[in-house]
Amino acid sequence: MTERKLPRPRPEMAAFQPYRTPPVKADVRIQANEWPEPNPASLYITPRELDGVLLNRYPGRGDELREVLSARWGTRPDQLIFGNGSNELLLQVFLVFGGHGRKTLLFHPTYSMHGRLTVLAGGTVVEEMVGLPYDLTKERALAAMAKARPEIVVFTTPNNPTGNTIDGDLILEVAERYPETLVLVDEAYSDFAGKTLVPRMNEYPNMVISKTFSKVLAAAGLRVGALIVHPELMSYFTAAALPYNVSTLTLAVATRIARDEASIQRRLALAATERDRVYSALRRVSAIDVFPSVTNFILFRLHEGKPADVHARFVGESVLIRDISMWPGCQGCLRASLGTPPENDRFIAALDAVFAAPVVRR
Template identity: 30%
Template structure:
């Protein structure tokens, strides 16, 4: 061969680094904002029956119509306003691939969910991060200024924001939504079930508004990757042009549908997580040298007045995996813990108190 494979790669891709999740041994996992509870046994029985009767030899429904129909009924939106994705990640990629490109900026506050910037780079679209205030509040005027600096833009707002955990002020977000510019505004409501704060009722008023949600968090389906987009048909019809044909496997569609049909039971687990979040907040408050930040999600961001790397290592030595976010800037000496089961939260607090 007269050439190197590296010579064939797009120059903008060549400089990227892959998103790698390190394999770290642990006894208690509290790092990834997952639901700590597995699917209840009675629901597993329903899923088992579905697996037994499932036609694995057939391609899945490319439109995920049954799942969209169920979501349509629960959310009171038309089925044509729904697109199902292989997790919200895939839908974020579709949005940027459809509306990004030359002369478009992907704008987002920082720190936030890193996938927005990653997919902007993958699709050759300029990524523009706008730092939050020291209190992790949205600087909407600066975001609007960035919107005005490009021909077109896609604005991503994680609501509540990951990793800070807070919902930004509704007025600040409304200022961005109502600003006159050629922009798609994406509200990523992955943690909606924990915050209860949504912009979904505004969908009919603002044609350029997109809402993202997921089954990975509150519904405990992180291992199956099911997310969904709610947007006006003028947007969803464009997304369908770039969507992979069979992007959601048939079993994931069925299991997500089963969980929707057991929504009341799953709500009990959500309420338990919220109670444990409050208990964890109260426990952290009593520990000297730790500052925690308000959370509307299923995780808590906190800062230590010592060395975050050493504290992270202390947790690992005791078998507890949390997320080390320590870096210069707004997240210096910050770590993030996912709300776990009561015994997991007790173990976390015991280690934190001992340091």
């Protein structure tokens, strides 16, 4: 029998692996940098208010959400683009400014989606390995820019998975010296750090900044992100945008979440105390190096042994963390997000059991 012919994707897509990690059952789920406290939709929208959400019509432009967020960030309302999670907006950046024959410069280790989305958009990734501790200097960044001459450069600050910030002056200097490069600043975790480059955007039209509702806004399940763009670049993004990409229901709930400033401040305070507590507990484990974090997650590296074994031992204690040892520059590393205070108690208690037995040598 002759082999059946099937369509084939672009060669780089044939080798593409899915992003998702296999489902694992655990009581304490601190693997995805989400906000851990339950945040039900009913807190924001009542059954009666749902009567006003008319599903037969296409959504509007999200004018209310635009007002709330532009006031929060000090931008003009028309500088914002909304997406179904910030990942969708990151993809839009790579589709519009990347693509065939164009390069994205990444400083590793960093969030894996920037590289994946670059390839998905048909572009090429140039990797600069900063390693651990993640200390990106201005000299290093400028040298990498001079060598790669990328169409896009990405700075994730604070960075995932390392949990620390990149110097803002360094980013602005790159933007200044390379006005024809699109400088994408991923600020998914910037609220935790209390730092943002948004107020400097007017001076650097080549800088775009992404934000998400998935972290301190406690709404990863809602799927909302925002991209802040200088008016001079806006038309490129609006031309390429998918129409009606954020649903009416999502816009209604997101507006209320964004207005709830008191909850945001409470979560930030909680993250700060819990981070100190978890960090101190990790520091007491002699088998690992822990990297200081300003975010809602902490990176640590084993002195020896297999991360997969350590990960499995945590799962044995019903604690699910993330084995990121296969990420570039992250050999031997695992990452734990902050849980609720009782969940963090469970994580801290699990440390004794996990690290009491010697870690099996590779």
